[in-house]
Amino acid sequence: MVRGHPEVNLLNEPKETLASTLSWAEDEVFKYIIDIIENNGIRLYWQVKDISPNITHQFTIYRGIDRDGDLADWTELTTIADTWTYLDNTISLSAPFPDIVYRIKLSLHNREHTSDLVYLYGGLNPHQRNLAKAILRKLKLCQRHLPVLKGYLLKRKHTGTLCTCRDPVTKEVLNSDCQECFGTGFISGYYLQATPATLIATGPVSTIPIHDPKGQLGTVTATATQAKIAGLPPIFPYDVWVQSETNRRYYITVVKISAEISGLPLQYDVVLKMANYNDVIYQYPIEIGQ
Numbered sequence: 001m002v003r004g005h006p007e008v009n010l011l012n013e014p015k016e017t018l019a020s021t022l023s024w025a026e027d028e029v030f031k032y033i034i035d036i037i038e039n040n041g042i043r044l045y046w047q048v049k050d051i052s053p054n055i056t057h058q059f060t061i062y063r064g065i066d067r068d069g070d071l072a073d074w075t076e077l078t079t080i081a082d083t084w085t086y087l088d089n090t091i092s093l094s095a096p097f098p099d100i101v102y103r104i105k106l107s108l109h110n111r112e113h114t115s116d117l118v119y120l121y122g123g124l125n126p127h128q129r130n131l132a133k134a135i136l137r138k139l140k141l142c143q144r145h146l147p148v149l150k151g152y153l154l155k156r157k158h159t160g161t162l163c164t165c166r167d168p169v170t171k172e173v174l175n176s177d178c179q180e181c182f183g184t185g186f187i188s189g190y191y192l193q194a195t196p197a198t199l200i201a202t203g204p205v206s207t208i209p210i211h212d213p214k215g216q217l218g219t220v221t222a223t224a225t226q227a228k229i230a231g232l233p234p235i236f237p238y239d240v241w242v243q244s245e246t247n248r249r250y251y252i253t254v255v256k257i258s259a260e261i262s263g264l265p266l267q268y269d270v271v272l273k274m275a276n277y278n279d280v281i282y283q284y285p286i287e288i289g290q
């Protein structure tokens, strides 16, 4: 049954198949930081390791120029809290491959941590970057022969303020229906801003009617489906995908990289399980991020 936190024991996180690949700007605090060019600016994504739980993370974003290894002109862009993404739309992208670097400062309990330098597309060379952009763009366009499903990605929290529904000793989530953490064990459960994410269904989008003898649920449907999805933003098991047309919500249970360039994932094959209609995830409010 997929409910709250699907088959997940927080003390025993699923082996993340991407861990070895996502090494951009990885250090003792950040699991990864990646930035890509979007239509209206440069988009950063990051994930903090669960090293300093129970605080609200504050991120200060800096942008610099790297001219032949000479770093100069650092600009402080913003300080934001409790998020995993930022769009830098204050820069005009006149050159196709701007020499732009970022770094992120994170305030922890009693110290500050500044990340390594973050290069566009993980430092791919211009040829590789063109290729990466073309593949990512193609995935967002309609594929003639396969169903394309529009929706949103909810990014699951793996760190942050601990929820009171956890067992104080074992830290296990005791209530998978908890409306404070949505079964994740961290307050609010997912990052607030949902990111547009289009799926290309490759497996049957079948609905399997289940008879409920106690009549509590009526006739429900359980579905699992396979799909392709763009490799950026990075996706991890137990992130949630919401189909915009139907508001159906799916837990992403399997993530496999099916296309990459120099370790930059461009396409995933994923397996999604539809959440039961009474799953707490349906109560999560969708706010569309910028």
Ligand SMILES: [Zn+2]
Binding pocket: 163, 164, 165, 166, 175, 178, 179, 180, 181, 182, 183, 184, 185, 186
């Ligand atoms: Zn909780």
